[in-house]
Amino acid sequence: xxxxxxxxxxxxYSDMIGNVTAFDxxxxxxxxxxxxxxxxxxxxxxxxxxxxxxxxxxxxxVSGTNxxxxxxxxxxxxxxxxxxxxxxxxxADNTITGTALTNITGLLCYDDTLTTPVADQGFGYHYLxxxxxxxxxxxFVYSASGLQRITIS
Amino acid sequence: xxxxxxxxxxxxxWHCPACGRxxxxxxxxxxxxxxxxxxxxxxxxxxxxxxxxxxxxxxxxRQDYEQHSGLRPGVTETLQYDHDGRPAMGVVVEHDGGAHxxxxxxxxxxxxx
Numbered sequence: 001x002x003x004x005x006x007x008x009x010x011x012x013y014s015d016m017i018g019n020v021t022a023f024d025x026x027x028x029x030x031x032x033x034x035x036x037x038x039x040x041x042x043x044x045x046x047x048x049x050x051x052x053x054x055x056x057x058x059x060x061x062v063s064g065t066n067x068x069x070x071x072x073x074x075x076x077x078x079x080x081x082x083x084x085x086x087x088x089x090x091x092a093d094n095t096i097t098g099t100a101l102t103n104i105t106g107l108l109c110y111d112d113t114l115t116t117p118v119a120d121q122g123f124g125y126h127y128l129x130x131x132x133x134x135x136x137x138x139x140f141v142y143s144a145s146g147l148q149r150i151t152i153s
Numbered sequence: 154x155x156x157x158x159x160x161x162x163x164x165x166x167w168h169c170p171a172c173g174r175x176x177x178x179x180x181x182x183x184x185x186x187x188x189x190x191x192x193x194x195x196x197x198x199x200x201x202x203x204x205x206x207x208x209x210x211x212x213x214x215r216q217d218y219e220q221h222s223g224l225r226p227g228v229t230e231t232l233q234y235d236h237d238g239r240p241a242m243g244v245v246v247e248h249d250g251g252a253h254x255x256x257x258x259x260x261x262x263x264x265x266x
Binding site for chain 1: 184232265
């Protein structure tokens, strides 16, 4: 098995609804950490196993100059509800300058602020569609539809 | 009373070695500038800094061809498509000073029914 899709983590939504976590997209530091093609993410894992540095996220990290293993923080985050039936969470693209990354395959999006129910709880993971090893400047171009979009129909 | 001069962000010039388009930005922080390049099948492609220069643009193909998008109930991904409707993983612009790679990060869609 390996990466095969992008997904939100089920548990963090359950924890938000159950008031187990005080997750705050706007105010918290949300990070994107890079991983290689040796891991198999699972959207159904517990909060503990969704966290950066735990579960499958304990290995396979990708880092390089200006991209620490713990990732880069999202900037200019938005929580947009201006479209009928939609909640869109987005952020500015991240550019890592002068780096060299090996077999980058996906990104873990996690909350670097909260410590309850676990530190660094995972919010979602994004599969890039394969492994690549870029060098020089690298820009993570976040989808025009946002990092996560909830559509209520 | 002393006066404090207002600092204006520097004007940065950008160009695309493939399609020849140019752009300018005035952001103070380090940043990238992208454009939908007709020479990269319309995909978002990094500009190179400066007003001119040579370079090579290459599209990175997705290695799984969107096998999961839209097939799982409730959750789908939003990928970056070229002008022929094919999903792409990224675009690399190589130049004398190095390279700039745009990696397309899919959006996660959660749908309630």
